[in-house]
Amino acid sequence: MGRGGYVVVTGGAGFIGSHLVDALAAQGYRVGVVDDLSSGSLGNLAQHAGREYFTFVRGDLRRLDRNWIDVFRGAEAVFHYAANPEVRVSVTEPRLHFEENVVATFNVLEACRLLGIPTLVFASTSTVYGDAQVIPTPEDYHPLEPISVYGASKLASENMITAYSKLYGLKALILRYANIIGPRSNHGVVVDFIGKLRENPGRLEILGDGSQRKSYLHVYDAVDATLHLYNHLVEEGWRRKVFNVGSRDWVTVREIADIVVEEMGLSRVEYVYKPATPDGRGWPGDVKQMLLDTGRLESTGWKPRWNSRQAVRRTVQQLLGKQQP
Numbered sequence: 203m204g205r206g207g208y209v210v211v212t213g214g215a216g217f218i219g220s221h222l223v224d225a226l227a228a229q230g231y232r233v234g235v236v237d238d239l240s241s242g243s244l245g246n247l248a249q250h251a252g253r254e255y256f257t258f259v260r261g262d263l264r265r266l267d268r269n270w271i272d273v274f275r276g277a278e279a280v281f282h283y284a285a286n287p288e289v290r291v292s293v294t295e296p297r298l299h300f301e302e303n304v305v306a307t308f309n310v311l312e313a314c315r316l317l318g319i320p321t322l323v324f325a326s327t328s329t330v331y332g333d334a335q336v337i338p339t340p341e342d343y344h345p346l347e348p349i350s351v352y353g354a355s356k357l358a359s360e361n362m363i364t365a366y367s368k369l370y371g372l373k374a375l376i377l378r379y380a381n382i383i384g385p386r387s388n389h390g391v392v393v394d395f396i397g398k399l400r401e402n403p404g405r406l407e408i409l410g411d412g413s414q415r416k417s418y419l420h421v422y423d424a425v426d427a428t429l430h431l432y433n434h435l436v437e438e439g440w441r442r443k444v445f446n447v448g449s450r451d452w453v454t455v456r457e458i459a460d461i462v463v464e465e466m467g468l469s470r471v472e473y474v475y476k477p478a479t480p481d482g483r484g485w486p487g488d489v490k491q492m493l494l495d496t497g498r499l500e501s502t503g504w505k506p507r508w509n510s511r512q513a514v515r516r517t518v519q520q521l522l523g524k525q526q527p
């Protein structure tokens with residue numbers, strides 16, 4: 203097990219998935235990627251194209267197809283990162299989220315069961331907690347009441363994974379990520395603000411009342427934590443574990459706007475707030491306050507390099523090309 207083994211990353215052409223592929227390859231793993239390129243891009247994997255340790259197959263996980271199942275064969279673990287991650291889309295297109303998140307996860311589980319793959323690492327999310335009454339929110343917080351179809355689809359997937367773990371002995375590492383940001387991201391608040399300010403440097407439309415306060419983690423930290431936990435658990439012997447993966451602090455949407463404006467060298471930008479609900483959310487299903495209790499993760503000996511503000515600033519600089527990705 204471990205270095206030199208073969209692992210699969212679903213959604214490996216996406217934002218987090220492609221950074222995960224980079225890190226796994228750097229640790230000496232052979233890596234197979236399955237992605238339908240619906241939001242990911244081959245450009246994110248160009249550094250691995252044609253290398254002997256690397257396989258890419260374009261496949262849609264919503265259907266159990268031989269072409270992608272063959273990539274799973276012989277894997278010591280599947281890192282399941284393929285999903286539709288757009289919370290806002292889940293409000294208008296719930297079926298899409300059900301299929302891309304729940305059905306796809308079920309098919310991945312079936313492929314693991316049929317092929318005897320021992321381990322699944324799952325990209326879950328802070329949105330499974332909904333509007334948590336305890337902040338920072340620990341992993342054992344109850345009741346889990348997601349307020350978006352996206353959050354519900356991830357929680358349904360978590361539950362399905364738990365049943366496979368109990369029934370079939372699958373080892374499952376469920377990671378509930380905070381907001382992940384960094385180079386190659388193509389959605390979320392930082393990308394949205396940069397795009398809008400490039401179009402109109404005098405005015406910024408902010409979804410919500412700007413007071414939404416959430417925790418952000420740079421993708422390099424997110425991937426580092428993921429591999430730290432994976433390697434740690436492989437050494438320890440374990441069955442099913444859930445970890446929050448985030449930083450210790452949070453930042454408001456208004457503060458993010460200020461950082462983007464400052465880094466773009468702009469001034470006198472008019473902020474125009476667009477609350478979608480009476481309590482100032484950016485869209486229906488938007489969790490207004492999110493901070494994860496990361497004590498369980500930190501007890502394994504891992505700490506983030508950057509806090510939320512630093513992660514935002516670093517991401518803005520990287521997306522603006524002011525800093526090497």
Ligand SMILES: NC(=O)c1ccc[n+]([C@@H]2O[C@H](COP(=O)([O-])OP(=O)(O)OC[C@H]3O[C@@H](n4cnc5c(N)ncnc54)[C@H](O)[C@@H]3O)[C@@H](O)[C@H]2O)c1
Nearest residue numbers: 213215216217218237238239240241242263284285325382
């Ligand atoms: N970005 C975040 O802040 C964040 C936070 C918590 C959890 N997550 C989770 O992390 C994972 C990666 O998110 P991301 O931000 O990198 O998103 P992303 O859209 O960049 O990556 C998702 C990838 O999955 C692929 N994909 C989608 N549907 C597919 C299908 N049916 N078959 C095969 N491939 C498919 C897409 O083409 C894309 O490459 C997702 O599971 C997401 O829910 C992300």
